[in-house]
Amino acid sequence: MPGGAKPQLAGWGGLSVPGRELRSERLEEVARGLPLTRGLGRSYGDSALPPPGVTAVAGSVRADRILALDPARARLRAEAGLSLRDLAWTLLPRGLFPPVVPGTQFVTLGGMVAADVHGKNHHVAGTIGRHVTGLRLLTAAGEIVDCSRERSPDLFRATIGGMGLTGHLLELELALDRIPSPWILQETRRVAHLDETLAALAESARDWPFTVCWLDALASGRALGRGVLIRGRWAEPGEAPGTPPRPLRGPAVPFRLPGFALNDLSVRLFNAVYRASFPARLRRSVVHPQKFFWPLDAVRHWNRIYGARGFTQFQCVLPESERPGAVRRFLAEAARRGGSSFLCVIKDCGAEGEGLLSFPRPGVSVALDLPMRRDTRALVEALADVVLAEGGRIYLAKDAFVRADQFRAMEPRLAAFARARDRWDPERRLRSAQSVRLLGDPA
Amino acid sequence: MNTVILGATRGIGRALARAMAARGDRLFLLGRDARDLGASARDLEARAGLAEGAIGSAACDLLEPATFAPAFDAAAAALGRLEAVVVTAGLFATQERLESDRELARRVLEADFSGTVLFCEEARERLLAAGGGRLCVLSSVAGERGRKPVVLYGAAKAGLSRYLEGLDHRFHARGLRVVCVKPGFVRTSMTEGLPEPPFAGEADEVAAIALAALDRGRPVVYAPGIWRWVMAVVRLLPRAVLRRVGF
Ligand SMILES: Cc1cc2nc3c(=O)[nH]c(=O)nc-3n(C[C@H](O)[C@H](O)[C@H](O)COP(=O)(O)OP(=O)(O)OC[C@H]3O[C@@H](n4cnc5c(N)ncnc54)[C@H](O)[C@@H]3O)c2cc1C
Ligand SMILES: NC(=O)c1ccc[n+]([C@@H]2O[C@H](COP(=O)([O-])OP(=O)(O)OC[C@H]3O[C@@H](n4cnc5c(N)ncnc54)[C@H](OP(=O)(O)O)[C@@H]3O)[C@@H](O)[C@H]2O)c1
Numbered sequence: 001m002p003g004g005a006k007p008q009l010a011g012w013g014g015l016s017v018p019g020r021e022l023r024s025e026r027l028e029e030v031a032r033g034l035p036l037t038r039g040l041g042r043s044y045g046d047s048a049l050p051p052p053g054v055t056a057v058a059g060s061v062r063a064d065r066i067l068a069l070d071p072a073r074a075r076l077r078a079e080a081g082l083s084l085r086d087l088a089w090t091l092l093p094r095g096l097f098p099p100v101v102p103g104t105q106f107v108t109l110g111g112m113v114a115a116d117v118h119g120k121n122h123h124v125a126g127t128i129g130r131h132v133t134g135l136r137l138l139t140a141a142g143e144i145v146d147c148s149r150e151r152s153p154d155l156f157r158a159t160i161g162g163m164g165l166t167g168h169l170l171e172l173e174l175a176l177d178r179i180p181s182p183w184i185l186q187e188t189r190r191v192a193h194l195d196e197t198l199a200a201l202a203e204s205a206r207d208w209p210f211t212v213c214w215l216d217a218l219a220s221g222r223a224l225g226r227g228v229l230i231r232g233r234w235a236e237p238g239e240a241p242g243t244p245p246r247p248l249r250g251p252a253v254p255f256r257l258p259g260f261a262l263n264d265l266s267v268r269l270f271n272a273v274y275r276a277s278f279p280a281r282l283r284r285s286v287v288h289p290q291k292f293f294w295p296l297d298a299v300r301h302w303n304r305i306y307g308a309r310g311f312t313q314f315q316c317v318l319p320e321s322e323r324p325g326a327v328r329r330f331l332a333e334a335a336r337r338g339g340s341s342f343l344c345v346i347k348d349c350g351a352e353g354e355g356l357l358s359f360p361r362p363g364v365s366v367a368l369d370l371p372m373r374r375d376t377r378a379l380v381e382a383l384a385d386v387v388l389a390e391g392g393r394i395y396l397a398k399d400a401f402v403r404a405d406q407f408r409a410m411e412p413r414l415a416a417f418a419r420a421r422d423r424w425d426p427e428r429r430l431r432s433a434q435s436v437r438l439l440g441d442p443a
Numbered sequence: 444m445n446t447v448i449l450g451a452t453r454g455i456g457r458a459l460a461r462a463m464a465a466r467g468d469r470l471f472l473l474g475r476d477a478r479d480l481g482a483s484a485r486d487l488e489a490r491a492g493l494a495e496g497a498i499g500s501a502a503c504d505l506l507e508p509a510t511f512a513p514a515f516d517a518a519a520a521a522l523g524r525l526e527a528v529v530v531t532a533g534l535f536a537t538q539e540r541l542e543s544d545r546e547l548a549r550r551v552l553e554a555d556f557s558g559t560v561l562f563c564e565e566a567r568e569r570l571l572a573a574g575g576g577r578l579c580v581l582s583s584v585a586g587e588r589g590r591k592p593v594v595l596y597g598a599a600k601a602g603l604s605r606y607l608e609g610l611d612h613r614f615h616a617r618g619l620r621v622v623c624v625k626p627g628f629v630r631t632s633m634t635e636g637l638p639e640p641p642f643a644g645e646a647d648e649v650a651a652i653a654l655a656a657l658d659r660g661r662p663v664v665y666a667p668g669i670w671r672w673v674m675a676v677v678r679l680l681p682r683a684v685l686r687r688v689g690f
Contacts, residue, residue: 024632025453062453062632065486068495090490 009057012303013044014310014372015400017052017433021059027081028138031058031168035431038164039081039108043115044313045400046433047163052443054431058168060110067171071096074176075133080110080169089247092182092289097234099131099177103345105294110169115397116161116358118365120210120232120293123350127358129160131175137167140425144170158420161355163396165430165439166421181240184210184292186232189282190275194225194328198320198364201348204231210292216271217344217368218264220335224328227344228278235286245288252300259307262371267341306371314380315367315395316387317349317360326390327364333386334368337379341368356417359395367398377401384410396434407438414439444577446527447518449473449503449562452483454631455581456531458650464491464498471518473503474532505532505558506550511565519569527577527657528566530559535633541595548595555599560606567610567619575618579657580607584627584665587674590690611662620660624653627670642669 010016021038022030031037037058038048050057060081068077071094078087084098085105091097102117111117113135116127125131134148135156145167147156159166187208191197197213204211208231215227296302303311318326327346334341345367349360368383370376380401387394393410394402408414418439421428428441435441446463450456451472464470464487472487474480480500488497499521503514519525534554541548563578570576585593586600604623611621628634628643649666656664665671 020636023635025457030635065482066489067482067485069489086490090492094492 009038009049010041011045011047011049011400012042013312013400014303014306014308015046015049015312017046017049019050019055019057022056023059023062025062027058027060027063027079027168027170028144031138031170032142034058034168035429036164037080037110037168039111039114040083040106042102042104042107042111043397044311045396045398046437047115047397047399048111049433051431051433051436051441060108060169063170064108066090074178076174076176077134077171078109078174079171080108080113082109083107084109084112085247088289091176092179093244095179095182096176097179097289098128099175100125100128101293103294104297105290106297109172109174113160113169113172114162114164115395116353116355117397118347118349118360120212120230120347122360122365123205123211123348124209126350127161127353127355127360128174129353129355129358132160132172133175134173135159135169136171137169139167140427140429154420155424157354158356158417158424160353161358162417162420163357163434164432165435166424167430179234181235181237182245182289183235183240184232184287184289185235185239185284186230186287186292187282187284188228188230188278190226190278190280191229192226193223194331197225197227197229197346198327198348200229201346201364204229205348209233212345212347214274215331215344215346216275217331217334217341218268218271220332224331224335226275227346228275232287232292239286241286245290248288248290248298250298250300253302253304256304256308257306259309261307262305264338309372311369311371312376312380312400313367313369313398314383315359315365315398316383316392317363317365317395318387318390318392319361319363321363323390326392327366330366330383330386330390334383337382341370343367343369356413356420357396357411359393359397361393363392365395367395381406396438399434399438402438404438404440444468444526445471445522445524446529447471447473447515447522447525447566448529448531449505450530450532450581451487452476452479454531454633455626455629455646455649455653456529457483458646459529459531459653460487461490462647462650462654464488464493467491469522470498471521472498472500473514473518474500475502475504477502503562505534505554505562508558508561511562515565515569525569525573525576527579528563528570529653529657530562530566530578530580533559533581533633535596537637538592538594538596551596552599555596556602559603563606563610567614570619571614571617575620577620577622577657577660578607578610579622579624579653581624581626581653582607584625584670584674586625588677588680588685588690608662620662622653622656622661623663624649624656624666625663625670625674626666627673629666642667642673 007020008016009019024030063079063081116129210232352361384406431441451460484498501514501517582604583600585597586604607623644667652666
């Protein structure tokens, strides 16, 4: 750090604490004895931040080798710091693709497993954990342990979605998807209100592997829940351009924009313009995979548009079919409280994964980006109350503000997670700022 | 280019090997840990879309000159004609540690100077026997002037830079192209945890500069490029000025 400024570690939303990463090509050498490993720091809140008073965590990004890639069996073994970007662009020309990808390619495989990420295909493919066939961890006791569905299954299940709290992930094995071409056939259309949005998602889920809706989070009243439906599948060779897609590198936001750049008006404007850029009726096109899966990656460091105060994301899943109207009640509460959001994404989820703390469950996931204001914590707590009342849960990878009592009430699975940790890390040496905040780990 | 690379398991060497494999150069890896080299070879093959086993490797330790000849023999057996040799292997420790640990000082001086020079001698002989070729070695801006924080490491790199300069003059006419790469501070495991000075570079960036210099046979290149200008000034500064600024 130039100028003697104290090094800081930050979540993607901008929340930061003093501390730094120790990086090495041999992750196990630096991770030994440290409370946490982090990847590319794309979790929004405090999942990848050290517990209070601890100033060093391990950083995995240099441990990024592909150890075995078997195209015939569609299997991969890699080190945990491998970035999704490197992996995806290695696989695409070979007719392969990771079975589940989140909304940015700037994540590590370790981070993907630790958060048990879901993608636009959750309704058919589940989370990444479903496709993981083996993990190698450095445990709190300093042992290197291989686990899978057969070997130490408790550790395996606790690690998937376990936010780094069960061990330092060193290597993992993944089953890959075969794809007919490296291009995506996409269909988009506007949706006018929430009922139409939910119906469009449900209807699309039957035939389309990738579905999602972007919502205009500022619309209210009868327009509540209006937005754009985006669905897609891999293009067949006959539908795709003959040339392979190349990774795109967009411009970057050079510095944190001043706080006034993003206000209710600019958000309203963005949402209106963005929605208007989509056709009212269904439009079909063949698109670049990066534009389809990772549209936000087009602008690097886009989180800087939120200025020095940063932002947070609130993501929850609501059991809409058990409690019809849950999504409407949630969105109405968010709108009423002025949770103005640059980005609101909703997506129907399929079956719950094996991970003991895995986020998705059957229902509808809603994600809102919230610029940091004085009342953001109160807003998040209020939204968490709605989630609790509706029987839903929140996504740890996005969270920084939910209260421990709220989280515990949402998570009947915590006891099983604690049992696995009791066995593998009884002293709770592995901790994060988040686990101290939400799980009552020692500070 | 049929290339032997010593030091591809980490840092700048890993980045350079990836860039070379991606554009179709044929590589053979040398390094001190056979298992780890194998893993790096598999990574390069997977990324470049090569069959498993396409990239060979052999053990070679800068501190064990007896390993050099067998390593080159293995490389020749795998690659056939040798066209380029790249040395990114190197050892660093802070001046404070080197002052208090004579054995570590010996290893740094040996690895970065005599070990690297003897390795280059072996490489030079083999390249010339094949009618010429390229020898690309990582030195450092730390070798340009004697400086408080890098007295020993800087001395080894200074010696290495001079050796490479002489080698270039001596064998240029016979087709040997010597490339001396002088990075400033680069964010790699070598510098992990050190306070970061201005103009810090990334391994990928330095690798790209080294590769362009290797292709063009440029005798000296600074990376990131700004160091060329910084060093042009630093080389001219009188000792009294350096003393005043606490160099
Ligand atoms: C623009 C954007 C879009 C996103 N879209 C989605 C989405 O669609 N779906 C979704 O599920 N998520 C999404 N996310 C969240 C993101 O996928 C997760 O936060 C993911 O964990 C980030 O990976 P990372 O490598 O950056 O990990 P970090 O943020 O560095 O770490 C996240 C967690 O993983 C743990 N961890 C990381 N590496 C290791 C390791 N080697 N061993 C043990 N623990 C480790 C950390 O301790 C921490 O708890 C999105 C994030 C962004 C910024
Ligand atoms: N990073 C900087 O700021 C910087 C600045 C100026 C110059 N340089 C020079 O650039 C070169 C590469 O540096 P880097 O930052 O990429 O370093 P690095 O990440 O530490 O990698 C060093 C490499 O050298 C290998 N190595 C170390 N000792 C060895 C030995 N005795 N025998 C064989 N191989 C050995 C290592 O192999 P293992 O995997 O077995 O450890 C590793 O592959 C070095 O010459 C360094 O001096 C670096």
